[in-house]
Amino acid sequence: MSSVHRSVLFSALERYGSILLVFAAMAVLSRLLSPAEFGVYAVISAILAVISASYQEIGGANYLIQKIALSAADVRTAFTVTLMFSVAVTMAVVVAGVLIARFYGQESLGTGLAVAAISFVLTPFSATITALYRREMQFGKLAVCNLIANTASMIVAILLAALHYSFMAPVWGGVAGNFVLAALLATARRDIKLFRPSLAGATEVMGFGLYSSGISLINVFYNLAPQIFLARILDFSAVGLYSRALGVTQVFDKLIGQVLGPVMMPAIFQQIGAGGELRLIYLDAIRSLTAVYWPSLAFMAIMAEPIILIWLGSSWLEIVPLVRLICIGYLALFAACLTYPVLVAAGRVHDALLSSLISLPPSLCLVFAASFWGVTWVAASMLVTLPFQAAVAIGFIAKRLGLTWSELFAALWKSALVSLMSSIAALLFAVMISLDEIGMVSGLAAGSACAAGAWLTGMTVTRHPLLEKIANASNGLWDRRLNRLFDRRNTQKFAPPSRGGMFDRSVECRSRKT
Structure with missing residues (x-):
């Protein structure tokens, strides 16, 4: 491993x-x-x-x-x-x-x-x-x-x-x-x-x-x-409602982005030091990220109402449409955690700053204008601002690494298909919950299980590379544990017996005399 x-x-x-x-x-x-x-x-x-x-x-x-x-x-x-x-x-x-x-x-x-x-x-x-x-x-x-x-x-x-x-x-x-x-x-x-x-x-x-x-x-x-x-x-x-909606969405965002975020930069520099090509590292990373990131956000958007009701209580149901809008906008940020470390590794840290200066001020103006219309419009503005920011960042990376849009599509289509299959399974149970055909808790549990099954089926059908990585990592961890156990048993089995007491002291005395 x-x-x-x-x-x-x-x-x-x-x-x-x-x-x-x-x-x-x-x-x-x-x-x-x-x-x-x-x-x-x-x-x-x-x-x-x-x-x-x-x-x-x-x-x-x-x-x-x-x-x-x-x-x-x-x-x-x-x-x-x-x-x-x-x-x-x-x-x-x-x-x-x-x-x-x-x-x-x-x-x-x-x-x-x-x-x-x-x-x-x-x-x-x-x-x-x-x-x-x-x-x-x-x-x-x-x-x-x-x-x-x-x-x-x-x-x-x-x-x-x-x-x-x-x-x-x-x-x-x-x-x-x-x-x-x-x-x-x-x-x-x-x-x-x-x-x-x-x-x-x-x-x-x-x-x-x-x-x-x-x-x-x-x-x-x-x-x-x-x-x-x-x-x-x-x-x-209004701040409380928006912040809570954003916090709920970011919990699912943290399932991916904040797991890989701390590892990303040292891992990239380690792979480059071992002779890896930054362009291939980036494509492989977004291929793996989207396979989990997109289905998670899609599931949250579809099942927002039962999740909020069970998790936070009925007093927070007002944030359901906000959560759905934010989740859809966040789909565009699948490579956000890669932008800074990849540009630093490419020796273009100033490009990361330039990218932010190009995309964020116009986005900020739109958010400010939307705030006069209410909290729902602020959430809806993310459907425009987040894809725009993602396009600018990916454009800088594509230019520095020599990537083409066809290569990006080739890296993402399998994840898109897997996400679609998982979302359809979740949507069926969301409809059943809304029609009172199934209970809130049981519907959410069954929908989660079916969405996970559809995700695994999609990963298998498309032969997604992430599935092989998960298997290799699991086997590596298991083999490592077995090797440690085997080594410990052999050490105990073939270790020379210790007689203790006078024998040990006599050996020590003889060695000193020698």
């Missing part, structure tokens, strides 16, 4: 475990917090995410991963630069929180921003170690630490929400999770020398980081702009 396969496996275990925690937390918090309370929390998260994106890539993970010869001094400098920016930004957020609260007419918003900003000081410690583990493809340790931290965050948020802490409950939960993560990673690494201040080579760190931060900032701001616009133009209830 290759290191890439093991990394993907551990990343999947972590992300899927985290998604289960998110499922549970969303189900509980949706019944403890109102849409307006959740809307205030969403605005706090959006503001801090935009601020974080503006500087945390300066000396962040991507710099440490892509650097070919990485020294201890490079790591210390990257950490120091990030920490300096983090402390400065934390103080600025605390001061500016009062003004932001007045802008939105929500005085308690300032308190929430000040508390949430504590995470900025913790992030450099966890981010530096995370980057090193990703570079070394040690995703097992990351998985354990992240799952424990996410569990702590969920427990704190739910307990405080039950104690009527309102929107501050998930805010404190996030801070608790970041503290636990930083502590666990520092304990696992056991190398406090990484955190010794250093500014040697800071110019190089900041030079690369400016591009990465620019890309991160414009993308994060675009993704979170609807919450910021809606809070000012409409109200916090």
